Amino acid sequence: MWFYETLYPDIKIGIKGKLLHKKKTAYQDLRIYKTPRFGNMLTLDGTIQTTTKDEFIYHEMLTHPVLLAHLRPQKILVIGAGDGGVLREVLKHKVKEAYIVEIDDEVIQTSKRYLPSISNGAFAKGKRVKIIIDDGARFIKDIKEKFDIVIVDSPDPLGAAKALFSKKFYQNIFSILKDGGIMIRQAGSTVLQADELKQNYRILKQIFPYVSVQLAAIPTYIGGLFSFLIGSKRINPEAVSYKKIEQRYNKLRLKTRYYNPQIHFASLSLPNYVRSLVR
Ligand code: SAM
Numbered sequence: 001m002w003f004y005e006t007l008y009p010d011i012k013i014g015i016k017g018k019l020l021h022k023k024k025t026a027y028q029d030l031r032i033y034k035t036p037r038f039g040n041m042l043t044l045d046g047t048i049q050t051t052t053k054d055e056f057i058y059h060e061m062l063t064h065p066v067l068l069a070h071l072r073p074q075k076i077l078v079i080g081a082g083d084g085g086v087l088r089e090v091l092k093h094k095v096k097e098a099y100i101v102e103i104d105d106e107v108i109q110t111s112k113r114y115l116p117s118i119s120n121g122a123f124a125k126g127k128r129v130k131i132i133i134d135d136g137a138r139f140i141k142d143i144k145e146k147f148d149i150v151i152v153d154s155p156d157p158l159g160a161a162k163a164l165f166s167k168k169f170y171q172n173i174f175s176i177l178k179d180g181g182i183m184i185r186q187a188g189s190t191v192l193q194a195d196e197l198k199q200n201y202r203i204l205k206q207i208f209p210y211v212s213v214q215l216a217a218i219p220t221y222i223g224g225l226f227s228f229l230i231g232s233k234r235i236n237p238e239a240v241s242y243k244k245i246e247q248r249y250n251k252l253r254l255k256t257r258y259y260n261p262q263i264h265f266a267s268l269s270l271p272n273y274v275r276s277l278v279r
Contacts (some may be wrong), residue, residue, distance in 0.1 A: 003033050005222070006046035007156065008192065013222050015048075017041065020114060025106040027160045032114040038220055040114050042083055044107070044155055050083050052117050054219045058186070059085035059118075060259040061216045061228055061267065066149055066184045067093050068248045068264070069230075069237045073148040075099075077176070079136035079164065081153035082107030084119025090151070091125055092254055099130045099147075101139045103160050137163035140172045148178055152185035157196065165196075167203050170231065174207050182232040183208075189223025190215065190274050197227050201278045204231045212237045213278055214267040216258070225274070238268055 002014045017033035020040070024030075033041045039052030050058070063086055067073045074096045078086050082102040090098050102108055108131070112119060123131060132139060136152070150173050157165040164185075173183050187197045197213070204211045208231035215225045230237050246261040270278075 003031075003035075003041070003043065004046075005043075005048055007222075011192070011222065015041065015220075021110060023106060023110070025104050027104045030104075030106055030110060032110060041220070042107075042111060042115060045159060047155060048220050049155060050085060050115070050118065051220050052115055055083070055085050055118055056256075057216055057258045058218050058221070058226075059089050060256050061214060062086055062151055062153055062184060062186065063089035064249075064254065064256065064259045065214055065228075065237070065264055065267070066151070066182045066230060067095075068245050069232075069235055069240045070148055070180065070182055071235075075145070075147045075149075075178075077101065077140075077147045077150045079140075079150070079152045079154065080161070081151070083111040083115055084108070084122050086151055086153045087122040087125075087129065088118065088120045091122055091128065093252060095128065097130065098128055099132060101132045101134050101136045103133070103135050105133045135160065135163065137166070137169050137172075140169070140176055143176060145176070146178045146181070147176055148181055150177060150181070150183040152183070154186070156188065156193070165200060167206070170203055170207050174231070174233070177233055180234045182230060182235060182237070184228055184230045187213075187227040187229040189221065190225045190227050190277070192223035194277055197229070197274075198277050200229055204229060208232060209234070210236045210238075212268060213270055213274060215270065215274070216267055225271070227274070 017035035021032040041051040154161040210232040214228040
């Protein structure tokens with residue numbers, strides 16, 4: 001059968017596959033497809049979330065740039081990310097605690113069953129991992145603890161994820177980040193979601209002294225270059241030296257398939273159309 005993504009009314013991308021699992025959860029329509037070209041694929045409300053073939057690009061870019069820009073990240077908060085890919089990459093660092101706040105436990109349980117290579121056992125990594133089933137926006141409003149890094153791996157600003165794109169949400173992230181804290185979030189396609197990128201960049205600029213854009217192309221996320229937005233309280237991500245990033249990358253002997261110190265800086269170099277978007 002064919003899966004057709006329904007994110008845009010005037011664009012139809014189809015991927016051939018076999019439906020392995022479908023469930024209407026309390027929050028969304030969750031499906032798993034087995035596809036010949038992209039492996040197993042998770043969709044939520046008709047939108048591709050991740051595939052076992054190309055997830056590494058997205059998950060490595062949402063994790064390593066900020067964890068290596070930070071001097072000594074110890075306490076990490078991940079919001080969303082129920083497939084476990086971000087958690088897998090975070091645990092490659094010498095972090096003490098990694099919280100994951102996911103609103104829908106069905107995503108975690110289904111991903112463990114049909115996409116085991118993505119979490120790769122990260123959910124069961126003992127005391128370092130704290131799994132919390134809750135709305136990320138509500139969780140950060142009430143929590144008293146402080147974090148070094150906050151990673152927001154949410155779907156697009158629809159349904160339960162809408163609250164994860166508000167100014168109030170970013171202000172709450174600012175207040176739960178320690179002095180040298182850094183946050184990162186996916187901000188969509190630089191072509192098809194240009195307004196979303198622009199708007200979120202502008203909101204972050206009102207809250208964080210340093211805001212940067214990083215880019216990567218993810219084959220199953222339509223729309224060419226995909227963006228990540230970084231907000232930082234004290235460290236300017238664009239001023240951390242190549243030497244420092246390389247030292248930290250080598251010291252951890254990080255096993256990565258996409259990310260490396262050159263990519264770190266290449267992904268911060270913006271084409272003119274993105275520069276004018278965020279200027
Ligand atoms: N990489 C994907 C993308 O860019 O579209 C996102 C993948 S990840 C599976 C998204 C997760 O965010 C989903 O598991 C969804 O249940 C979760 N989520 C949505 N809204 C949330 C909220 N308000 N709080 C916490 N998690 C949320």
